[in-house]
Amino acid sequence: MEFRVSSALKDLIGKELITDDQTAIFELVKNSYDADASKVRVIFKSINGTNPRILVVDDGIGMNREDIENKWLFVGFSEKREEYIRAHKERKKTSRIYAGSKGIGRFSCDRLGKLLTIFSKTESDEGINELIVFWDRFEVDQSEEFQNIEIDFNIVHSIIYPTVSDFFKTNTHGTVLQIEELNSSWEDPQKLVRLKRYLQRLINPEQFKNDNFQINIEAEDFLDHDQRNIDKQKDDQIINGEVQNFVFKKIEPNTTTIDVNITVNEISTKLFDKGELIFQLETSVPEHLANLYGIHASISFLNKYAKSVFKRMMGIDSVDFGHIYLYKNGFRIHPYGDPSDDWLGIGRRQQQGHYRYIGNRDLVGRVEILGDQVELREVTSRSSGLVMTEMAYQLIDFIKNHCIRILERYIIDALNWERISDETEKNVRILELVEKIYGSEVKKQDRVVYVNPRLKILLEKKQIEKIPSLMSQIGNQIKHEKVDISEIREAIASLNKSIDFQKKEYERKIQIANQEVALSRAITATDYSQILEYIHTIAIQSENITEYINKLFSQELPNNLKTILQYVKIENDKISSISNFLTKPDLLVKSTRSLKDIVDFYCSYLVDYPNLDEDRLRFKYEFIPEKLEFPVKFKPLEATTIIDNIISNSRKHEATELLFRFNKISPETLIISFIDNGSGIDDDIPNLESLFNKGVTTTAGSGIGLFSVAKSAKRISKRSKISVDALYDKGFKIDWELILLL
Secondary structure, X not given: OOOOOEOOHHHHHOOOOOOOHHHHHHHHHHHHHHOOOOEEEEEEEOOOOOOOEEEEEEOOOOOOHXXXXXXXXXXXXOOOOHHHHHHOXXXXXXXXXXXXXXXXXXXXXXXXXXXXXXXXXXXOOOOEEEEEEEHHHHHOOOOOEHXXXXXXXXXXXXXXXXXHHHHHHHOOOXXXXXXXXXXXXXXXXXXXXXXXXXXXXXXXXXHHOOOOOEEEEXXXXXXXXXXXXXXOOOHHHOOOEEOOOOHHHHHHHHOEEXXXXXXXXXXXEEEEEOOEEEEEEEEEOOHHHOOOOOEEEEEEEOOHHHHHHHHHHHOOOHHHHOOEEEEEOOEEOOOOOOOOOOOOOHHHHHOOOOOOOOOHXXXXXXXXXXXXXXXXXXXXXXXXXXXXXXXXHHHHHHHHHHHHHHHHHHHOHHHHOOOOOOOOOHHHHHXXXXXXXXXOOOOOOOEEEEEOOOHHHHHHHHHHHOHHHHHHHHHHHHHOOOOOHHHHHHHHHHHHHHHHXXXXXXXXXXXXXXXXXXXXXXXXXXXXXXXXXXXXXHHHHHHHHHHHHHHHHOOOOOHHHHHHHHHHHHHHHHHHHHHOOOOHHHHHHHOOOEEEEHHXXXXXXHHOOOOOOOOOOEEEEEEEOOOOOOEEEEOHHHHHHHHHHHXXXXXXXXXXXXXXXXXXXXXXXXXXXXXXXXXXXXXXXOOHHHHHOOOOOOOOOOOOHHHHHHHHHHHHOOOOEEEEOOOOOOOEEEEEEEEOOO
């Protein structure tokens, strides 16, 4: 007796196994890579016409008649397994490791369309091998045996299809898959945009950078669609062109990133903060990871600013892009990294404490498997990740307890560390901090390649940066009526410590200022006027924190929490008092003029600006054009003085919405409009320009705010023009025409 195979097998390993069009195309792209192609073109022809078709064209080694008969038509056969790798090594031009090994990826064609025509040629072939597969022949009668279904084969010397014919005129070898009678429509341009994004995530450019391999999408029906989006600078909506995955490299300079390599003998760990190397260690591989090697991980923590940069760059929120992707030899293992996937258990763990652990929403990165690594292999279904071998569990343990935990210790845990004793040597103190971040003692056999001498200062600044985020987290819990007393207590304690870091930072600056006795002689009447404006800005920031604390006091909280809040308020009052002593040395640090993109500067400044709940002031943004840059020399404190006073003015007039509109009307002119929906201007102010004079106010304020706005705008550029829009009757609108100096 023997097995018989029904023709229904085609469905089981074809369109029922490959469950979507995107995965089907990706499987065919991987086959092109394995065929040693340097370029693969995914072509959509006549998508809106009478004979829509998809072509996958590659310049790989091609197939002769023997290859087609004994390999392509041999179901389940894969020459990519070890014995055939050796046998066919001479034909391959590169030393690539095969991306597939199941011998069923070819059946992805069945998912896409009912008719497949293969044109293939090796360098030694005189003619072109043509194979025609009508997939619906396999569906007529399930009692028919699979191998008895007729497949048409020919050797041809001319081809009627221009795209195919032109390819073989310029290439002596390669393969073209032409898929017709498509199973689904591709007329919606967004379907192709999604395909391109999907393919972008499925390739890892870091593993391809030394391997000449390129994927291109060509869709002539959508050239007008692309041109419209090019004109609007919407690069993320362009269909035609090379598929590139550049997101990881672009976001890393704005994030905290851990970069780890594990080889047979050692683990190399680098930690970066906004592009600055914090430390680099080379340690031995622990015994429980002894079988793990050939792994590279690069994982970034996204704060609010990094998330805003991500959206501006990619056109989607980072949470919709995904989190930590897994690649093997350049190709993604699905579904790891999908927004809804929690393959590392990070999301479940964060539910145990939002203030103790990092979640999937805060991470973007990649883990790369280098080499064949048969114990780290993908399951056949293409949608269930790795086969869970012992090494697969070790990989997950390595990512969670080495990579992500180091990020958490640097970003979160450092807040709870006691101050390192000042009595020990400086390098010993810094090494102790490194050990706390790394999570274990640096042993004699380990090598400390580099430690940033500013590590202690960077850690303290990291805690100061967390104040707006902590305030927002507390407010969000109250807003959504999900008051977890233990978590709020934990957040307030963290907030208190962060404020203490800020207080000590100010104290350190005051100490430096007091040592510079000669500085007092340099303060002129003009300097004094400018200092008053800066102090006014600091007072606004302190006032914001007080407002949010008062908001918390208005909630029904236990007395012990109110006591903790009272302590927080006292610490904030100390900061307010200390700010009054700031003198010229500190101001000079913040007042260094340098060339920056003022649009990016304002976006990064506003993303962490604290707002508690929906009845507070909300920010909106408009960019004309959508992607714009405007480099200008300015002092950061002058730029933030403008924003802080505008926001303070809108709040005083009970606005709930403030729009920041950036309109670049020429290469040297940017109009920044500040538009709110507050109570507007009092009728008893006939001359609107007088609002920018010192002492003129429509509230109970000092009259310094808008005066500071106008003065700071002039300091950034003497050609600046600032005005109130008298015709705007839905609130208050200020236009700042920023003109570059010629």
